Amino acid sequence: MxxxxxxxxxxxxxxxxxxxxxxxxxxxxxxxxxxxxxxxxxxxxxxxxxxxxxxxxxxxxxxxxxxxxxxxxxxxxxxxxxxxxxxxxxxxxxxxxxxxxxxxxxxxxxxxxxxxxxxxxxxxxxxxxxxxxLVGPSALLLALAASGLNGQNFAFVGYLPQEAEARTARVRELEALALRTGQTQLCIETPYRTETLRRALVQTLQHNTRLAIATGLTLGQASILSQTVKVWRQHGTPLPDAPAVFAIGR
The missing domain is CATH 3.40.1010.10 (Tetrapyrrole methylase, N-terminal domain)
Known part of the structure; x- marks a missing residue:
């Protein structure tokens, strides 16, 4: 056997x-x-x-x-x-x-x-x-469930490009797909680059697009925030150096 x-x-x-x-x-x-x-x-x-x-x-x-x-x-x-x-x-x-x-x-x-x-x-x-x-934690599903975004139609797209111009183009591509189809777009970043990606998303996305960011999931200092980019621009605070999941949707 x-x-x-x-x-x-x-x-x-x-x-x-x-x-x-x-x-x-x-x-x-x-x-x-x-x-x-x-x-x-x-x-x-x-x-x-x-x-x-x-x-x-x-x-x-x-x-x-x-x-x-x-x-x-x-x-x-x-x-x-x-x-x-x-x-x-x-x-x-x-x-x-x-x-x-x-x-x-x-x-x-x-x-x-x-x-x-x-x-x-x-x-x-x-x-x-x-x-x-076996049963256990999955950061993607935990973040998606807590985001308030579409959990019936979503895609995980991995890491975004590090180079600024390529990253901007990719973010706009994902946003257009999310707004057109309603499909939530999930991505991740390494702990030491989470704040860089947060700033890039807030600068690039349209103000009515919804952005959810989940950090430190299952830990005592876990943070899950989901709001429009307009609100992120007004009240966004730097992210800690911790694993993070980002979700873009409408």
């Missing part, structure tokens, strides 16, 4: 000064399954070990941390994404073909959603390895 591939969500506090109590962010059932796994495919081995240490504080690991087998996705997968052809994740699932259950984990949130991992999931389906998504 083959093992299963478990998609294990991680808390959203990666890179944050504050860490939420793990059992408040991730359901106990998810932690119990994660605690019995010994093979992992991960975005970063160091952060995965830190996560496993936190799990061990709630549910003792069946396999000691030093004996856990952690396999990192290649660095080029992080940079270019793994949702298209060009990367074969089949070798990463060798243990599953030998009967071992494997966990797929990213640094924060749900693996393969706004994070690498889709190639591993595709390979599992091709090999006949059962894929089991």
């Amino acid at each position: 083959t093992g299963r591939l478990y998609l294990v969500p991680a808390p959203l506090d990666f890179g944050c000064a504050e860490q939420a109590p793990l059992q408040d962010a991730v359901p106990l059932g998810t932690l119990q399954i994660a605690a019995r796994l010994s093979h992992w495919i991960c975005e970063n081995a160091k952060s995965t070990r830190a996560y496993l240490k936190r799990i061990d504080g709630v549910v003792p690991l069946a396999t000691p941390l030093q004996q856990q087998v952690l396999t990192e996705l290649p660095r080029e997968v992080h940079k270019k994404g793994d949702h298209g052809p060009g990367f074969d994740a089949t070798p990463l699932l060798a243990a599953a073909l030998q009967g071992q259950d494997i966990g797929l984990v990213s640094e924060a949130g749900m693996p393969a959603v706004a994070d690498p991992g889709s190639s591993v999931v595709r390979a599992a389906h091709a090999l006949g390895v059962a894929v089991v998504p």
